[in-house]
Amino acid sequence: MKQETNEKGYPDFNFLAGERLLIDKPYQWTSFDVVNKIRNALKPLKLKVGHAGTLDPLATGLLIVCTGKLTKTIDALQAQEKEYIGTFTLGATTPSYDLETSPNQYFDVSHLDEEQLRNVCQRFVGELEQYPPAHSAVKVDGERLYEKARRGENVELKPRKVSIFAFELTRIHLPEVDFRVVCSKGTYIRSLAHDFGKALSNGAYLSKLRRTRSGQFHVADAYDVLELTNHIRSLKETGC
The missing domain is CATH 3.30.2350.10 (Pseudouridine synthase)
Known part of the structure; x- marks a missing residue:
């Protein structure tokens, strides 16, 4: 479930406090590729970033990525059907x-x-x-x-x-x-x-x-990873 969004279609993220990001993993990307892409976009913030439930490179679809304090919820997220x-x-x-x-x-x-x-x-x-x-x-x-x-x-x-x-x-x-x-x-x-x-x-x-x-999270509510990381970088450039 996506959060309420602003006029640009994204919520007001607080990565330090913790975000749960729903990502539509692209074909031939590893789950770690997605995590690294988001981690690099967040630099120079030194945040924990992890994913709940690995997808093989040849699979696509919902990958849940957590940042900051919400990485503590990864085990519970992985346990869901x-x-x-x-x-x-x-x-x-x-x-x-x-x-x-x-x-x-x-x-x-x-x-x-x-x-x-x-x-x-x-x-x-x-x-x-x-x-x-x-x-x-x-x-x-x-x-x-x-x-x-x-x-x-x-x-x-x-x-x-x-x-x-x-x-x-x-x-x-x-x-x-x-x-x-x-x-x-x-x-x-x-x-x-x-x-x-x-x-x-x-x-x-x-x-x-x-x-x-x-669990309760659907790929229909997921972000494109490249669009999301470009948005994160634009926030840093504008000082938001």
Whole structure:
């Protein structure tokens, strides 16, 4: 939810006291790229800046960035349920479970029908154990899994308990299916794509992802990061 805005369309920010900024993360930006862009725009103020809930570089959508004293609320924000929309591509798998890596296995999808696909969705609603992708930021022995994966190391992954509150297909046009998911903190949609393919005795990877909501906060209320940082710099230049 955006605050009341002035004639320029922005609230009267108080970054030192703390701001909660809703950002629409651009494609191919890391979550840390967004944080660094905002931190640099705020210089020379030496403020804490952090984000609640990492998005992969190939994902877009809602990223909550906190400044100042509101960084203390990050853990609570991260714990809120999330909503995503996106696309699974059936008939193939990739090592990263998304488009970061190329397909390494292919499957025939000609026998799949809408009833099968929708029935499989229901298997994933509820509490389940999910393995994180080998190409993920999860730490094992103090090192990110993706760093080990890039060296070709095999790591024994441990499952995590996550909850899927809603999982529906919004468009079926094989080999692609569009989806909407509402889930708990820590859910990997890439892993959901991979597991969805396995449940069909087929393959699937995540080809598009957008976070639309986190708790009560919606991407429709989010700022464009470049427009926001330009506005922050203009405030410094005018002495506001």
